[in-house]
Amino acid sequence: MIRLENLTKHFEVPGKEPIIAANNVSMEVGKGEICIFLGPSGCGKTTALKMINKLIPKTSGKIYIDGKDTDDLDAITLRREIGYVIQQIGLFPNMTIESNICVVPDLLRMDKKKSREKASELMDMVNLDPSIFLKRYPRELSGGQQQRIGVIRALAADPPVLLMDEPFGAIDPINRAVIQDEFLKMNAELGKTVLFVSHDINEAIKMGDKIAIFRDGILEQCDTPDEILSNPKNSFIKDFVGTDRALKRLTLIKVSEAVLPFLAAVKAEDSLEKAENKMRDRNVHLAVMVGPQGRARGYLTREKIKGEEGGMVGEYISPIPGTIHENDNLHDAVSQMYVHACDWLPVVDDNGTYKGFITQHIIASMLGETPRKRGDKIT
Amino acid sequence: MEDIIRYVTNNYPTILKLTIEHLYLVSISVGAAIFSGVPIGILITKDKKLAEKVLYVASVIITIPSVAMFGLMIPILSMVNRGIGFWPAAIAIFLYSQLPIIRNTYTAINNIDPALREAAKGMGMSDWQRLSKVEIPLAVPVVMAGVRMAVVMNIAVATIAVYIGAGGLGTIINEGITGTNSTKLIVGAVAVSLLAIIADYLFLLLQKILTPKGLSEVTS
Numbered sequence: 143m144i145r146l147e148n149l150t151k152h153f154e155v156p157g158k159e160p161i162i163a164a165n166n167v168s169m170e171v172g173k174g175e176i177c178i179f180l181g182p183s184g185c186g187k188t189t190a191l192k193m194i195n196k197l198i199p200k201t202s203g204k205i206y207i208d209g210k211d212t213d214d215l216d217a218i219t220l221r222r223e224i225g226y227v228i229q230q231i232g233l234f235p236n237m238t239i240e241s242n243i244c245v246v247p248d249l250l251r252m253d254k255k256k257s258r259e260k261a262s263e264l265m266d267m268v269n270l271d272p273s274i275f276l277k278r279y280p281r282e283l284s285g286g287q288q289q290r291i292g293v294i295r296a297l298a299a300d301p302p303v304l305l306m307d308e309p310f311g312a313i314d315p316i317n318r319a320v321i322q323d324e325f326l327k328m329n330a331e332l333g334k335t336v337l338f339v340s341h342d343i344n345e346a347i348k349m350g351d352k353i354a355i356f357r358d359g360i361l362e363q364c365d366t367p368d369e370i371l372s373n374p375k376n377s378f379i380k381d382f383v384g385t386d387r388a389l390k391r392l393t394l395i396k397v398s399e400a401v402l403p404f405l406a407a408v409k410a411e412d413s414l415e416k417a418e419n420k421m422r423d424r425n426v427h428l429a430v431m432v433g434p435q436g437r438a439r440g441y442l443t444r445e446k447i448k449g450e451e452g453g454m455v456g457e458y459i460s461p462i463p464g465t466i467h468e469n470d471n472l473h474d475a476v477s478q479m480y481v482h483a484c485d486w487l488p489v490v491d492d493n494g495t496y497k498g499f500i501t502q503h504i505i506a507s508m509l510g511e512t513p514r515k516r517g518d519k520i521t
Numbered sequence: 522m523e524d525i526i527r528y529v530t531n532n533y534p535t536i537l538k539l540t541i542e543h544l545y546l547v548s549i550s551v552g553a554a555i556f557s558g559v560p561i562g563i564l565i566t567k568d569k570k571l572a573e574k575v576l577y578v579a580s581v582i583i584t585i586p587s588v589a590m591f592g593l594m595i596p597i598l599s600m601v602n603r604g605i606g607f608w609p610a611a612i613a614i615f616l617y618s619q620l621p622i623i624r625n626t627y628t629a630i631n632n633i634d635p636a637l638r639e640a641a642k643g644m645g646m647s648d649w650q651r652l653s654k655v656e657i658p659l660a661v662p663v664v665m666a667g668v669r670m671a672v673v674m675n676i677a678v679a680t681i682a683v684y685i686g687a688g689g690l691g692t693i694i695n696e697g698i699t700g701t702n703s704t705k706l707i708v709g710a711v712a713v714s715l716l717a718i719i720a721d722y723l724f725l726l727l728q729k730i731l732t733p734k735g736l737s738e739v740t741s
Contacts, residue, residue: 197643222645232640236658236733245654246644279735295644305643 143173143335144194144303149203151189151359163189165359166203171352173302174333177364178346181356182382187339190356191305194337195224207303222246225296225304225334229311231288233280239291240276246299257298264294267328268321286317293325297332306338310345322348343383347371347390355379368394388509392473397466400475400508401489401498407432410439410456414447417455430488430499431459438462438488438496465490468497472505524704536693536712543689543716546682547675550611554618555668561619562626562664563652572627579620587613587681595685610679610687617678618671625667629660662732669724676717680709690716 149167152160163186171177179187192198194205196217205212212220233242240261241248247257262272268290280288289309296304310318326349329336340346346353347367354364363375371387371394374380383390408417408429417429421444433439440459447458463484466475468491478487479502486501529536565572585593594609603609633656641651683691690713697706729737 195643197639218645218647220645221643226640226643228636228640228643230634230636230639232634232636234637234641234655235735236655237735245646249645249650281735 143175143208144171144337145204145206146170146190146194147204147206149190149193149205150201151186151193151198152201162359164193164200164203167356167359167361169354169361169364171335171337173335175351176329176336176338176349177352177354178350179337179339179354179356180341180343180346180382183341184358185356186359187354187356188307189359191307191337191339195221195226195305222250222299223301223303225299225301227289227292227296227304227306227309229308231285231292231312233288233291233295235280237279238276239278239280239283242280242291243295243298245295246301250299252299260298260300261294264297265291267331268294268324286313286321289313290321290324293321297334302335304334304336306336308339308341311340311342318345325349344390344393347393355382389473389476391509392476392505393471395472395508396468397470397472397475397489397500398468398497400472400500400504401468402426402500402504407496408442408455410454410459412455414450414453414455414458417442418444418447428486428499429455430462430496431455432496436495438465438490441488462488465494466500467491472500472508475500476502476505525708528704528708536690536708539688539690539692540712540716543676543679543691543713546607546610546679546687546689547614547672550614551618551668551671551675553611554615554622554671557615558619558622558667559626559664562623563630563657565623565627566630576620576624576627579623582616583620587617587678588684590616591681591685605686607687609685610682613682614675614678617675621667621670621674622664623667625670626660626664629663630656632663633659658733659736662728662736665724665728665731669721669728672724673717673721676713676720680713 146167146169149164150162151164152162154160165186167186167190169177179191181187189198193200194207194212196212207224233239234245237245240258243261243264244254244257247260248254261276265272265275270287270290275283275287275291280291283291289312293306293309296306310321313321322345338349340349350367352364353367353370355362355370357378363370363379365373368391370379371383371391374383374387380387408420408431410431410433421427421429427445428441428443430438431440431442440461442455442458442460446460447453450458463482464478464487466478466487466489468489475487479485485503486499488499489497491497561575565575590613591609594613595604598604598609598612637655637659638651641655646654679687679689680691680694682689683695690709693705693709693712695709696702697704697709
């Protein structure tokens with residue numbers, strides 16, 4: 143979808159060597175992918191982004207969008223086909239929210255009625271009530287609300303590509319997490335190809351299908367977040383992603399991918415013998431007792447019932463330490479384990495129904511040095 | 522006090538005529554100054570060195586005392602047979618109006634948040650679209666403040682124009698001075714002051730009306 147070939151930028155400094163802000167950057171981003179440009183400040187990530195919509199003229203190299211060489215397009219036409227979101231938001235204070243959203247559709251002389259309908263639809267997607275906000279002015283909105291408008295303004299003319307320059311950098315951490323989730327959900331539906339500049343490794347891991355790490359104008363590594371965290375190409379990237387990179391990988395894996403499904407579920411009226419057989423067969427050391435609605439009610443371990451005979455499961459049960467939702471990630475799960483001082487947790491779904499359990503042992507085995515592909519399951 | 526009231530009631534057609542003359546002179550000159558000053562102010566935002574020079578020249582002009590300025594106009598305009606009367610006065614006021622209008626336009630456009638400019642550019646607005654849809658609407662309040670300043674200042678300056686035969690309310694003041702008639706002097710001075718105050722207020726109102734809604738205080 144977007145291909146950069148030997149993209150280079152020299153900033154001339156009078157009387158000095160030129161600053162090389164981008165040095166032979168070559169990469170490709172597929173349709174519908176979110177690629178994060180990551181790196182310390184001054185690494186050239188923003189320069190690389192702004193060369194794509196010609197806000198910064200490139201020194202040499204080629205940029206192809208959908209196979210088309212962007213040299214053949216004039217800057218204004220090109221920019222109207224690319225959504226652009228900046229950290230400072232940049233809503234025009236003299237226009238209503240509606241006019242702000244419809245700036246590009248109006249520049250393209252699209253049908254006014256349709257673009258206004260589209261504006262309402264997009265506002266619904268970011269959970270802002272169009273009937274309240276469309277006729278307001280930017281300064282009547284909070285920062286988080288303004289940036290939501292900033293994002294949907296970039297989407298209003300339905301461009302296939304979105305460039306985002308640290309879009310959520312100025313938003314407080316709580317709002318940032320919410321708006322990140324909203325954006326991911328929205329883009330899962332819209333399928334835009336997104337190039338996204340960030341300096342926050344955690345944001346990159348959360349948002350990116352791919353991460354491109356820059357240093358001094360050089361693209362050091364461009365890979366999936368999992369590959370970057372498990373196989374950092376050099377010491378710079380190793381340092382940049384942090385010594386806790388193994389823990390960061392935990393956020394990439396959902397509980398549902400690591401769960402031992404329905405293993406060793408027992409009922410209160412089951413005999414101890416049956417429970418013990420079940421645990422032995424499945425080679426696990428504990429069994430979870432479920433109630434009539436399928437909720438986890440308690441558990442028993444093989445050790446606890448060793449040597450006991452003739453009783454029922456219900457008599458030997460211990461209360462469960464807590465639960466974890468199947469859509470949470472392993473980072474949350476480990477955190478919960480520390481909170482409850484335990485090494486396992488039962489997994490539940492939206493209704494609170496027991497789905498299986500996860501253990502620290504499984505999590506550790508999932509963090510082996512080999513990167514996983516998304517969707518892989520431990521068998 | 523009675524003298525003054527009597528003078529006004531007996532002479533109000535003259536006073537009205539002179540007031541209109543006065544306003545005509547100021548509005549034509551400042552009006553023309555808006556048409557030159559605003560484009561110049563916008564243009565010089567592209568080049569900082571040029572801006573410094575233009576603002577310097579405009580500042581020098583405004584420091585020339587009005588009597589001297591009118592005096593200068595006479596020989597120059599005599600060459601086209603317009604040495605005295607309306608034209609030299611109008612041109613002088615036009616020149617005086619440049620600084621507040623150019624400077625305010627320049628400052629207003631220059632102070633627009635660079636993020637807005639970047640957003641406008643990045644979304645694919647042409648230079649002209651960026652000016653007309655974003656920068657000028659946002660600059661209007663500050664530009665209007667400059668126009669207002671020019672109007673008020675030049676209502677005072679135009680009083681001197683009587684000495685080069687341009688008429689206006691200065692006529693009454695001049696008669697008051699030459700004839701040591703304090704009644705005329707007071708009537709003329711008060712009339713000019715009132716005119717300036719009313720014009721100031723009206724332009725303030727206009728400034729508020731022209732300010733884009735999104736910039737004025739939030740009313741909810």
